[in-house]
Amino acid sequence: MEENQIAKSSSMESDIRILTSGGRTIPAHSSVLASASPVLEKLMSDRPERTVPIIGVPSDAVAAFVSFIYSRRCMGEEEMMERHGIQLLVLSHVYQVRELKRACEVGLAGKLTAENVVDVLQLARECDAPYLSIRCMKFISKDFKEVEKTEGWRFLQDHDPWFELHILQFLDEAEKSRKRRMRNRKYQRLYLQLNEAMECLEHIFTEGCTHVGPHDMEPDKKKGPCTSFSTCCRGLQLLIRHFVTCKKKVPGGCSHCKRMWQLFRLHSSLCDQPESCKVPLCRQFKEKMPDERKGEDGRWRLLVRKVESAKAISSLSKRKRVDELDIPTFIPN
Ligand SMILES: [Zn+2]
Ligand SMILES: [Zn+2]
Ligand SMILES: [Zn+2]
Structure with a gap:
């Protein structure tokens, strides 16, 4: 908005003039300036001569500033930010x-580049502009390789090492x-996979799957694969059959047997119906468990809690084959 438009925009005559750097003056209304800026209000009340100096920035930027005060928006915002964004922030x-x-x-x-980001960040800091500061920091952290090469960064290193340290x-x-975040996501995925294994274990020993079923039920050869067959049940059945026939077993150091043993133990830790449960070893583990509660196995209890909460969000599970499951890696340090 040009100066004469500003004056025309109110029915009142302009009653104050803004003095800018090039000697140019901009007519304005003290009431409009005062309502937009407490600082200008104070300045005007201290100056009976009815001129207010806004110097130190180009007069075009001051005109854009006054125009914003009148219209409450930047006319031609894109171009305005391009040309005067920095001065307008100040x-x-x-x-x-x-x-x-x-x-x-x-x-x-929205206009950050590797070239300007360090200068804009310093300005944001001086102008107490937290949103802009954070955006600059995020930009630098995403594109540090490029920012590091710029003159702005080198200048900062030479002249403000404390600020450089702060950024680093x-x-x-x-x-x-x-x-x-990545680590948490990885563990969350693993807890979901363990939860799926627990569901399959119950399904195998309650209704039976293709090759393994509860001890009082013959496996139904005609039974087709269940919905979790390819992601979990197939591998779990192989592991169970191995567990039954293995010569080495857990005491002999068989890693497959150890994995199966841990899955049975995990089931037992989670099972709330051990009396009617058909999953092998469920009750035996339950009977041993009071000792575990007393003592050393905090990490195991943490694992149990995590799998319990994964159950609640199991619909988001990304599946993994059960034969890749390895319990020790599920326990965060
Ligand atoms: Zn199945
Ligand atoms: Zn084995
Ligand atoms: Zn059970």
Whole structure:
């Protein structure tokens, strides 16, 4: 909005002039300026001569600033941010025009590049613009290889090593939390797979599957594969048959038998109907369990709790073949 439009936009005559760097003045209404900016309000009340200097930035930027105050939006926002985004952020900070400050933070955050991000970050810090700061930090952490090569970064290293350290610490934290998230996701997947194995175990020893069934029921040869056959039941049945026929067994150090033994134990830890349960070893483990509760096996209890909660979200399970399951790797350190 041009100066004369600003003056025309109100039925009142302009009663104040804004003095800018190039000697250009912009007519305005003190009531409009005062309602938008507490700082301008104070400034005007201290100056009976009815001019307010806004200097130190190009007069075009001041005109854009005043235009925003009148219209509550940036006219030609894209172009305005391109040309004056940085100055508008400074002005909105200094004169406390909150709406404009928010618009500048969003506008500048959308125009970050490896070349400008360090300068914008420093400005965001000086202007107390947390949203923009975070966006800059995230940009740097995503594209650090490019940012590191820029003049802005080298300048920062030479002139503000504390701030450089602050940024590097942020990058380090971001990397750690990314790894933590990935690790949690990995464990969550594994707990879901274990939960599926528990469901299959019950299904095999309750209704029977293709090759293994409860002790009081002959396996039904005509039975087709169940819905979990390829992801879990097939491998689990092979493992059960191995467990029954293996010569080495757990004491002999057989890793397959050990895995099966742990799956039976996990079932027992989760089973709430041991009296009627047909899963082998369920009751034997239950009877031994009070000793375990007392003592050393906190990690096992953690595993049991995690599988219990995975049950609640088992519909999200991404499946994995049961013959790849290895219980010790499911227990976080
Ligand atoms: Zn099955
Ligand atoms: Zn074995
Ligand atoms: Zn049971």
